[in-house]
Amino acid sequence: MTFWLVQTFNGLSFAMLLFLLAAGLSLIFGLMGIINLAHGSYYLLGAYVGLAVIKKTNSFLLAIVGAVAVVVIVGIIMQRFFLSRFYKNELAQVLLTFGFLFIIADVALWIWGGNPQALPKPSLFEESYRFGNIVIPSYRIFVIGVGFLVALALWVLQEKTAIGAIIRAGVDDEEMTRGLGINMPFLFTIVFGIGATLAALAGVIGGPFVGVYPGVDFEILLLAFVVVIIGGLGSLKGAFVGSLIVGLLDNFGKALFPEFSLFTIFAPMAIILAVKPTGLFGKG
Amino acid sequence: MSSPNLLVKKLCKNFGGLQAVNDLSLALEPGERRAIIGPNGAGKTTLFNLISGAFSPSSGEIYLFGKEVTRVSPHRRAALGLARTFQITNLFPNLSLFENVLLAVQALDTAKYSALRPVSFYRHLEKRTYELLEEWGMREKAGELARNLSHGDQRQVEIILALAGNPRLLLLDEPTSGLSPAETSTVTEAIRKLDSNITIALIEHDMDVAFALADRVSVLHFGSLLAEGSVSEIKDDPRVTEIYLGGE
Amino acid sequence: MRPLRIVTALALLAVLSLLPLVLSQYYVGLVTQMMIYGIFAMSLDILLGHTGLPSLGHAAYFGVSGYTVGLLSLKVTKHFGLVVGSGLGTAITISAIFGLLAIRTHGAYFLMITLALAQVLWGIAFKWRSLTGGDDGLPGVPRPSLGIPFSLWNTTNFYYFALVLFVLVVIVLSIFIRSPFGHALRGIRESETRMRALGYNVWLYKYLAFIIAAIFGGVAGMLFTFYNGFVSPADLSIVLSAKVLLMVILGGAGTLLGPALGAGVIVLLENLISAQTERWLLILGAIYVAVVLFAPAGIIGTLKSKLRRSVST
Numbered sequence: 001m002t003f004w005l006v007q008t009f010n011g012l013s014f015a016m017l018l019f020l021l022a023a024g025l026s027l028i029f030g031l032m033g034i035i036n037l038a039h040g041s042y043y044l045l046g047a048y049v050g051l052a053v054i055k056k057t058n059s060f061l062l063a064i065v066g067a068v069a070v071v072v073i074v075g076i077i078m079q080r081f082f083l084s085r086f087y088k089n090e091l092a093q094v095l096l097t098f099g100f101l102f103i104i105a106d107v108a109l110w111i112w113g114g115n116p117q118a119l120p121k122p123s124l125f126e127e128s129y130r131f132g133n134i135v136i137p138s139y140r141i142f143v144i145g146v147g148f149l150v151a152l153a154l155w156v157l158q159e160k161t162a163i164g165a166i167i168r169a170g171v172d173d174e175e176m177t178r179g180l181g182i183n184m185p186f187l188f189t190i191v192f193g194i195g196a197t198l199a200a201l202a203g204v205i206g207g208p209f210v211g212v213y214p215g216v217d218f219e220i221l222l223l224a225f226v227v228v229i230i231g232g233l234g235s236l237k238g239a240f241v242g243s244l245i246v247g248l249l250d251n252f253g254k255a256l257f258p259e260f261s262l263f264t265i266f267a268p269m270a271i272i273l274a275v276k277p278t279g280l281f282g283k284g
Numbered sequence: 285m286s287s288p289n290l291l292v293k294k295l296c297k298n299f300g301g302l303q304a305v306n307d308l309s310l311a312l313e314p315g316e317r318r319a320i321i322g323p324n325g326a327g328k329t330t331l332f333n334l335i336s337g338a339f340s341p342s343s344g345e346i347y348l349f350g351k352e353v354t355r356v357s358p359h360r361r362a363a364l365g366l367a368r369t370f371q372i373t374n375l376f377p378n379l380s381l382f383e384n385v386l387l388a389v390q391a392l393d394t395a396k397y398s399a400l401r402p403v404s405f406y407r408h409l410e411k412r413t414y415e416l417l418e419e420w421g422m423r424e425k426a427g428e429l430a431r432n433l434s435h436g437d438q439r440q441v442e443i444i445l446a447l448a449g450n451p452r453l454l455l456l457d458e459p460t461s462g463l464s465p466a467e468t469s470t471v472t473e474a475i476r477k478l479d480s481n482i483t484i485a486l487i488e489h490d491m492d493v494a495f496a497l498a499d500r501v502s503v504l505h506f507g508s509l510l511a512e513g514s515v516s517e518i519k520d521d522p523r524v525t526e527i528y529l530g531g532e
Numbered sequence: 533m534r535p536l537r538i539v540t541a542l543a544l545l546a547v548l549s550l551l552p553l554v555l556s557q558y559y560v561g562l563v564t565q566m567m568i569y570g571i572f573a574m575s576l577d578i579l580l581g582h583t584g585l586p587s588l589g590h591a592a593y594f595g596v597s598g599y600t601v602g603l604l605s606l607k608v609t610k611h612f613g614l615v616v617g618s619g620l621g622t623a624i625t626i627s628a629i630f631g632l633l634a635i636r637t638h639g640a641y642f643l644m645i646t647l648a649l650a651q652v653l654w655g656i657a658f659k660w661r662s663l664t665g666g667d668d669g670l671p672g673v674p675r676p677s678l679g680i681p682f683s684l685w686n687t688t689n690f691y692y693f694a695l696v697l698f699v700l701v702v703i704v705l706s707i708f709i710r711s712p713f714g715h716a717l718r719g720i721r722e723s724e725t726r727m728r729a730l731g732y733n734v735w736l737y738k739y740l741a742f743i744i745a746a747i748f749g750g751v752a753g754m755l756f757t758f759y760n761g762f763v764s765p766a767d768l769s770i771v772l773s774a775k776v777l778l779m780v781i782l783g784g785a786g787t788l789l790g791p792a793l794g795a796g797v798i799v800l801l802e803n804l805i806s807a808q809t810e811r812w813l814l815i816l817g818a819i820y821v822a823v824v825l826f827a828p829a830g831i832i833g834t835l836k837s838k839l840r841r842s843v844s845t
Contacts, residue, residue: 029640033640035640035643035644037774082821082825086824090586090639090640090643091580091586091777091781092824092828094586094588094643094774094777095774095777095778095781095820095821095823095824096820096821096824098774098778098817098820099816099817099818099819099820099821099824100817100821101817102813102814102816102817102820103813103814103817103818103821104817105813105817106811106813106814106817107814109813110811110814218770222647222648222651222770225644225647225648226648228644229641229644229645229648233640233641233644258659259659259660259661259662260656260659260660262651262652262655262656262658262659263652263655263656266648266649266651266652266655269648270633270649270652273633273637273645274632274633277633277636277637277641278637278641336729337728338725338728338729357728357733358728358729359728359730359731359732359733359734362728362729362730362731363731367729367730368729370725370726370729374723374725374726374729375722375723375726376718376719376722376723376726377722377723378722379718379719379722383715383718383719386715387715387716387719387727387730388730390712390715390716391727391730391731391732392731393712395712396712396713396716396732397712397713398711398712398713399708399711399712399713399714399744400704400707400708400711401707401711402707402710402711403710403711403712403715404710406712409712445726445730448730449730449731
């Protein structure tokens with residue numbers, strides 16, 4: 001019983017981390033049709049920058065601010081000067097973002113070296129709560145809380161605001177949005193910036209328990225892909241449900257069948273694909 | 285009398301809440317020329333997509349040459365002798381005219397799965413391709429990419445591709461759309477001269493073309509059959525006049 | 533045009549045959565690698581250039597055949613026919629299963645699903661240490677004996693072995709792309725709806741193309757494992773999948789020999805540059821970006837359109 005509770009809790013917090021990445025990935029694809037292979041690199045970059053800021057200032061909050069600032073700048077440069085020229089050209093986008101993945105990975109390796117590192121937890125969340133014989137670190141609760149808050153904020157943004165209405169319209173019918181005289185390039189940049197922000201945030205708050213090391217960009221990217229494949233590209237609800245599924249499966253898989261842990265994620269993905277190729281909440 | 289070449293029974297197709305085709309029944313006798321007319325959004329192209337198998341119907345039945353094909357895939361229907369053209373030109377833009385026609389010629393040939401011999405090995409495919417191009421006076425354009433052909437030529441290629449497989453039933457979706465008056469009369473004449481054994485269903489916006497080519501006319505309105513009859517009956521039908529005048 | 537092409541091909545073949553006489557062993561090995569990756573890139577071109585299916589998981593078949601021949605050679609038998617037959621068998625089996633899932637989807641979904649499926653194999657290779665050696669891979673894979681007095685352990689001999697296979701693959705694939713089947717694949721690339729209306733079973737063609745591409749990818753993977761004497765999760769990874777995609781685009785998708793040329797260029801650059809600096813990954817990343825920005829039609833594609841322009845003016 002204790003095992004199941006603790007693992008569920010760990011799975012939930014990892015799921016929320018995945019949601020931060022998958023939501024951005026999915027939103028960007030839904031609006032612009034871009035598959036951003038460098039999305040995991042935003043996580044990597046966010047974590048490294050966050051770590052550097054913490055070492056200098058000892059402030060977790062400043063780490064988040066610094067990481068978001070750097071990653072958003074990188075993301076917007078990628079979107080404005082490169083990706084925007086290859087709208088609707090999937091292959092070009094894949095090659096471009098893959099190139100950026102390598103560039104960011106190698107620059108990070110250059111600056112921060114190849115040793116795995118972890119960010120320190122913020123002092124506010126260092127303690128753990130005990131319920132009988134169950135120990136739950138308060139930091140995990142904090143991560144779950146952030147995930148839910150972001151989900152709520154994105155939901156409000158998408159369903160209740162003017163920008164959200166435009167995004168939804170853009171997802172459904174790009175011609176119409178143009179017809180309404182909306183500045184699509186600007187909207188694209190905004191949404192790309194939101195995606196980069198969330199990924200950088202994930203890097204900083206995931207840093208204390210996932211850590212940061214060369215290759216984490218690929219690992220995180222792949223899990224985020226599985227999330228959006230399961231949930232359906234372009235769907236916020238899909239990203240949330242998919243994150244829960246993948247986060248929990250990954251955690252239990254690692255704990256129960258370490259040699260086949262990836263299988264516990266991919267087998268359900270294959271089944272969902274076989275039944276519904278566009279994912280649980282995807283269109284079509 | 286043999287069975288009809290095309291029989292459609294109580295066909296329905298919904299897109300979300302929209303009833304694109306609603307309880308539609310049709311029968312085309314062998315060799316018949318049938319025009320299908322109606323205002324925009326009457327469900328004409330949807331009907332063609334259902335008959336050719338591009339869409340599957342919400343309910344109802346479709347028979348081709350006496351065989352039920354309601355759930356049969358498009359390529360099997362083509363093998364039975366059905367061919368179609370597209371309202372929005374649908375060629376292979378980055379392939380040459382020769383390759384466009386060749387693909388249509390080999391589509392129903394046993395060699396189409398052959399992977400270990402070049403096409404040139406199958407002389408009959410090349411020969412038939414050049415014959416068709418010759419027949420339509422396009423032999424000298426054989427090497428041009430389809431996307432570089434004029435709009436008029438592209439519309440003609442639409443028809444050539446459909447005819448390449450010697451179909452028994454031909455669905456023509458606005459063959460003259462976007463053509464100049466001169467080109468329209470060329471294409472109309474070409475269709476009139478087609479083998480009279482081929483059954484033809486023709487969607488047409490241009491009433492003169494429709495009435496010139498058809499034996500009988502079916503009028504669609506909001507996905508349902510509004511009227512059906514000979515050309516003169518339809519010309520005199522007040523309901524038909526009304527939807528056309530009211531719709532414009 | 534025809535005779536010119538044949539003369540060029542023969543001249544190229546002559547140069548390739550004579551190279552070991554003038555090159556050092558290091559460069560003979562390098563050209564061997566170029567030809568192996570050339571086969572791999574041409575196999576992806578069937579999917580990407582001819583059928584219009586952008587696979588981001590093509591390393592799956594390279595790696596799975598590599599692991600099969602590696603495991604068999606190390607633990608079971610060195611019999612050439614058995615080893616190679618099994619290597620092809622696994623490529624066919626895996627692609628037949630993956631194809632069922634991937635072929636139903638289009639565009640972005642196809643990209644992501646092929647990537648995710650290949651990553652399943654990568655995950656198995658990485659985690660199942662007792663069988664695959666995990667990230668250490670399988671070292672010491674012996675080269676097979678052909679049953680004739682021609683040892684593949686000699687670098688120059690292996691070069692000629694790879695050259696024969698390379699030439700065979702080029703011949704088979706150039707017939708394939710000119711066959712009715714190959715024409716049908718390009719028809720599907722251009723318009724699936726038209727192909728269906730004409731009477732083609734589009735799904736079946738795509739599915740078969742997927743498997744055929746996997747078979748030739750497997751050939752490359754096996755050759756590489758024999759050449760290297762080593763197979764590791766890197767041979768299944770997304771990095772390799774994306775690299776072969778770059779080779780195809782760099783050379784020119786849909787031109788068959790272009791992708792082989794692209795493969796040669798990348799392999800050459802990788803070896804020359806990584807000998808000079810540790811920042812090869814950075815430069816490779818820049819090459820990805822540069823190819824998309826400056827040569828989207830690839831080397832051969834750009835040359836062709838230049839040629840056409842200079843002929844018409």
